[in-house]
Every structure is written in structure tokens, then in C-alpha cells.
Amino acid sequence: MKFTEEQLQNEELRLLEKLEAAGWSAADVKVIAPLTLEINQLKKEQDAIILAHSYQTPDIVYGVADFIGDSYGLSIAAKSTKASKIIFCSVHFMAETAKLLNPEKEVLVPSVAGCSLAESITPEDIKELRKQHPNAGVVCYVNTTAATKAECDSSCTSSNVMKVIEGMPQDEIIFVPDEFMAKNVQPLTDKKIIGWQGRCIVHEEFSPETVDEVREMYPGVKILAHTECSPAVIEKVDMAGGTKDMIEYIDNSKDEQFMLVTECGMVDRMKVEKPEKKMVGSCAMCPFMKKIMLKDVLQSLKEPREDQKVNIPADIANKARANLEKMIELTEK
Template identity: 65%
Template sequence: MKFSENDLHRETERLFKELKKVKWSKLDCALIAPITLEINRLKKEKNAIILAHSYLTPDIMYGVADFIGDSYGLSRQAQKTKAKIILFCSVHFMAETAKILNPKKTVLVPVIAGCSLAESITPKDVRNIKKKYPEAAVVCYVNTTAAVKAECNACCTSSNALRIIEGLPQKKVIFLPDELMAKNLQPLTRKTLINWDGRCIVHEKFSPKTIDAVRKNYPGVKILAHLECAPEVIQKVDMSGGTEGMIQYVKNHKAKSFMLVTECGLTDRMKVEMPNKKMVGVCALCPYMKQITLRDILLALKSPSKDQIIELPESILRKAKRALDRMIRITEDKKFK
């Protein structure tokens, strides 16, 4: 669709207001303005919403997304939306989660993006480990396929993992697939955690040396790390947890500078949403999340291919929903807060 000069100018200004905080120029914004206008027009025409994970690029988060968040927050948005179409801008397993929670909706993905954690384990692996520890509950991190979730007692995210482990009656818990997260959680619970050997290729890259260097260069800096990092990193930081916990920490802390030991998208989010807080140090890019572009979103909204429409077999959907419902019940139960 062709837009008027006026519309394009207004859109450029709207984008620039936010994106200049992450060093986008007005020309950069002018170049994407026709695409964001068209995506936002199609959203209205098709009664669609766009959910965007915090690890995406800022043009997607602030140009076209209706909600930005972590996997838990976005799952809840997917569950309660009245829109007909959910365009889930994130890796594939998160879009599957949206389909499980709201199966009547059309759930679309712009790109079929994987994740090193989700790809590290199959349903057969889960069945085998269950046979080895029949007395244990199985908790799967949300970064798993729907078919893996279907084999588990409860699902969890980085923000509620400990609460889910504590909320289950079993004393032994098979926690999968993130080996490093299981190791980080073990000292926080009396239960025995049995882990798998999956890793996030983004968070495992950070080393304790980086933390030491940043502390030396920025006295007074508060360093926050995602639970997918190695325990040697977690031991050196001021706060560890999930995405939402990190956002709240930065928002409420009086320190002037912060380093987020996580994916760069979250640092960008902080720069846009909390411009008075200084972000320092380094971050890392997720090659899966960063595949998604505005053009992919536009094409998926216009006429999605078969691959871009999430479909799940009824039996997987039903069983995986049990694991997700259990997570939501425990997370929202005041007894565990």
C-alpha cells in the first residue's frame, strides 16, 4: 500500500522518538517507516496482535509489537488475547506455547527459528530419563518443544523455576534441558535436581573474567545475569534471575550503571525504556532470535506459508497444556509467593 508523505513523516518521527535512544538515525527510521506502517495497518485489517520477545531488535519491539516481554509474560498475553491472529515474534517453541494456551487462535511465526536448548532434547530422551528416576517429578524449562512438554509434570520459565520446583510434592526433580540453570538452582533448594546437558549457546559464552573487567572499569556498577549463565558467572554478580526480574531490579535500584549479562535485546530495551539508567559492558546476540526481521513479519501477516502457521497434534496439545497449566497455577498461587 502507498502511504502519504504526511503519514510517512509522522511514522518516522514516532519511530525516531524511541529508536534514537539505541542510536538509530532519522534516516534509518525513514527507511523502515513504510514497512512498520503496512504491518500496523495489516494488524488492524486482520485483527492480529504481535507479541515480541525482549531479545528481538528494537525496530520490531518499538515499531510493531503490541506486547514485549519474556516467555511467561508473552504466554499470558497469548492466553488472554481477543485477537483472531497471534503473530509470535520469537523462537518456535514459544509460538507453540501460545497455540497450546489458546488453540482456537491462528498462531503465526515470521521465521522458523530454533533454540540450542529446545534442540538438545527429544520426547524419547525424556521417557528414558523418567524410567531411570520413576520417583522424580519432571520439570521442563519453557525452552522445549511442545512434544517434550507433553512428557513433563510441569513447565517453568527462568522467572518461576524455583517456585515450580518447590511447588511440586516430589523430593527429586528432573530439571531439563538446561544444565547450567539446574546447577544454579540446586543451591537454592533442598530437593535433589537431576539435570540434562542442554545449554544456551548465548549465555554459556560469558565468563567470570568479563565480570571482573567490567567491575574494574565501572566502580559501583550493578551486574545482573540470566540463570542460563554458568555458576562461576552467577556467583560473581549482584543479581541473577529471569528477564522480568532483571527489568524490575534495574527499574527499582538507585545505582547509576548496570550491566546485563544476557542477550543484547534486553539491554536495548533498558536503553529505550529507562534512558536515565546507564548500561555498560558487553552483551551477546542470539543467532536464532536475530533472524527475525520486519520483512519476515510483513510476509507472514500478508500471506503465511504452511510452515509459518503453528499446528499441533491434539494429543500433544492436551498433554503439554497440563504442564503449562500447572506452571501457571503454581506461579499464581499466593502460597508460593
């Protein structure tokens, strides 16, 4: 696709206005401007929508995405869109969720990426756990494959986990696959939580010592951590929750300095969207989320490969959809 000098210059200005706060230069945006122009043009022609997780890189988030959010927010956006095609910029299990909620739509992932949590457990593991704990209900964190969801009673996210656990009729709950999240929710309920040994390789990186060091360096800083972090980290922070909870906390806070104990994409988002607030300390990169590049988005729009098309066998899809519907029912109760 050819663009005029004026179109390219306008695109560079549009991109720089957003990306400068995340550390991008004029030279950087010059490289990506032809790509974002072409992607946005193809999106219109194909009646496509691009959904991006907050952990994606800023060129995707601010260059081409129509909606940015966490896994639950993206699922709702996928369910409510009128577009006929969804390009899902995130890891594969989230695109599966979009497909489950939109079986009639074409859902594409620009790059097929896994997730250490989703890959830590299989449907056979769930069947074995059910044998060992026949009276327990089974709740899976949304970071699981459709095949695993199909064997569980309900999904949950970091924001509705307590509602789902308390809403289940059983007094014992098998909670998979996040070991740390299971430990973090146990003190909040009278039910017995039976965990699994899955971990997010990004959030397990943070240590309580880092939290202490940042507090010492930045007196008054508010430290917000994702519930996928270890209990030792969670007990030292000002708020534990999902990425949406972090945004709400910052929005409602008069404080100026924050450390986000999560993936670096969230820190970039806050630098761009809340320039009046200062983000301090460190963050960690998810190698799965960062697998998607603009060139992959363009290629998936132009000539999607079979592996980029999200398809779920009907028997798995029906059971996994029932699991998601149970989560929605328990959350809205």
C-alpha cells in the same frame, strides 16, 4: 500499499523518537517507515496482535509490537488477547506455548527459528530419564518444544522455577534441559536435582573474568545476569534472574550504571525505556531470536506460508497443555 509523504514523515518521526536511543539514525528509520506503516495497517484490518520477545530487534519491538515481554509474559498476553490472530515474534517453542493456551486462535511465526536449549532434548530422552529415575518428578524449563513438554510433569520459567520445584511432591526432580540452571537451583533446595546437558548458546558465552573486568572498569556498577549463565558467573553478580527480574531490579534501584549479562535486545530495551540509566559492558546476540525481520512480519500478514502457521497435533497438545496448567497451579499455590 501507498502512503502519502506526510504519513511517511510522521512515521519516521515516531520511529526516531524511540529508536535513536538504541543507535538508529534518521536515514535508518527512513528505510523501515513504509514497512512499519503497512504492517500496522494490516494488523488493524486483520484484527491481529503482534507479540515480541525482549530479544527481538528494536524496529520490531518499537515499530510494530503491541506487547513486549519474556516468555511467561508473552504467554499471558497471548491468553488474554481478544484479537483473532497472533503474530508471534520469537522462537518457535514460545509460539507453541501461545497456541497451547489459545487453541482456537491463529498463531503465526514470521520466521521459523529454533533454540539451542529446546533442541538439546527430545521426548525419547525424557522417557529414558524416567526409566533411570523412576521416583523422580520431571520439570522442564519453558524453553522446550511442545512434544518435550508433553512428556514432563510441569514447566517452569526463570522466575517461578523454585516454586515449581518445591511444589512437586517428589524429593528427586529431573530438571531439563538447562544444565546451568539445574546447577544454579541445586543450592537453593533440599531436593536432589538431576540435570541434563542443554545450554543456551548465548548465555554460556559469558565468563566470570568479563564480570571482574567490568567491575574494575566501572566502580559501583550493578551486574545482573540471566540464570541461564554458568554458576561461575552467577556467583559473581549482584542479581540472577530472568529479564523481568532485571527490569524490576533497575526500576527499584537508585544506581545509575548496570551491566546486563544477557541478550543484546534487553540492553537496547533499557537504553530506550530507561535513558536515565547507563548500560555498560558487553552483551551477546541470539542468532535464533534475530532471525525475524520486518519483511518477514509483513509477509506473514499478507500471505502466510504453511511453515509459519503454528499447529500442534491434538495428542501432544493435550498433554503439553496439562504441563502448562500444572506450572500455573504450582506457581499460584
